[in-house]
Amino acid sequence: SKNKDFVLSVEGLTVSFDGFKAVDDLSLYVEEQEIRVIIGPNGAGKTTVLDLICGRTKATNGSIKFKQKELTKLKEHQIVHAGVGRKFQNPSIYEDLSVFENLEISYPRGRNVWGALTFKRDEAVHAKIMEIAEMVFLSDKLNDQADLLSHGQKQWLEIGMLLIQDPELLMLDEPVAGMSVAERKQTAQLLQSITKQRSVLVIEHDMQFVEDIADRVTVLHQGKVLSEGSMQRVKNDPKVVEVYLGH
Numbered sequence: 001s002k003n004k005d006f007v008l009s010v011e012g013l014t015v016s017f018d019g020f021k022a023v024d025d026l027s028l029y030v031e032e033q034e035i036r037v038i039i040g041p042n043g044a045g046k047t048t049v050l051d052l053i054c055g056r057t058k059a060t061n062g063s064i065k066f067k068q069k070e071l072t073k074l075k076e077h078q079i080v081h082a083g084v085g086r087k088f089q090n091p092s093i094y095e096d097l098s099v100f101e102n103l104e105i106s107y108p109r110g111r112n113v114w115g116a117l118t119f120k121r122d123e124a125v126h127a128k129i130m131e132i133a134e135m136v137f138l139s140d141k142l143n144d145q146a147d148l149l150s151h152g153q154k155q156w157l158e159i160g161m162l163l164i165q166d167p168e169l170l171m172l173d174e175p176v177a178g179m180s181v182a183e184r185k186q187t188a189q190l191l192q193s194i195t196k197q198r199s200v201l202v203i204e205h206d207m208q209f210v211e212d213i214a215d216r217v218t219v220l221h222q223g224k225v226l227s228e229g230s231m232q233r234v235k236n237d238p239k240v241v242e243v244y245l246g247h
């Protein structure tokens with residue numbers, strides 16, 4: 001059963017690039033433990049919305065509240081610290097390090113169980129790495145060098161590197177692009193297990209995957225919300241059909 005509190009409340013969000021509104025008076029409310037998927041044609045403003053939430057792009061107008069905290073005035077690293085994780089399409093893992101070391105290096109410094117300011121490799125850190133490795137299907141790859149992983153496993157490793165920082169909202173840009181059918185299934189399972197404790201905001205083009213994972217779908221078009229609701233509802237919305245058939 002899902003909680004009804006909003007982890008993220010976006011209101012009136014607008015960004016102009018030389019007078020062109022890439023995101024135009026957008027409102028978006030993501031619930032705790034929800035998997036929300038943003039879809040829409042190329043250029044609709046999907047990536048820009050995630051860039052605005054994570055502080056990579058500054059809004060021209062509007063507010064982004066994450067658990068009551070206003071994000072629009074914070075810097076990118078402060079937004080990460082507030083509990084928003086963002087994964088880009090290309091994995092930024094350390095190819096020369098092992099899976100274990102990649103997870104270890106991502107463990108937040110200054111937040112270990114002893115409250116020590118420097119990183120300390122203690123049992124709790126080790127246990128956390130094991131827990132995350134299991135979640136992202138890499139328990140038996142811990143000693144493998146990261147560049148030996150498959151494309152899908154690299155994507156999972158990067159998700160693990162974000163999870164170890166304990167974000168309450170995880171944003172993913174096309175997480176299953178280039179994945180095999182089996183890897184897609186596992187990724188769907190991973191997103192379900194992530195949202196037992198967190199919320200996920202995903203940009204996705206693979207409509208079958210969207211149908212498999214989405215609690216709700218937000219359709220963007222020309223920087224605005226064209227339609228919103230269950231996949232069943234939005235895919236039968238005449239406005240959505242028109243936009244997709246027009247392409």
Ligand code: ADP
Pocket residue numbers: 017022040041042043044045046047048049
């Ligand atoms: P989507 O992710 O849905 O394909 P984007 O968010 O990447 O769409 O882009 C939305 C629109 O904003 C596009 O027309 C794009 O060219 C424009 N845009 C995005 N970022 C910038 C920028 N930094 N400067 C100028 N135009 C931009």
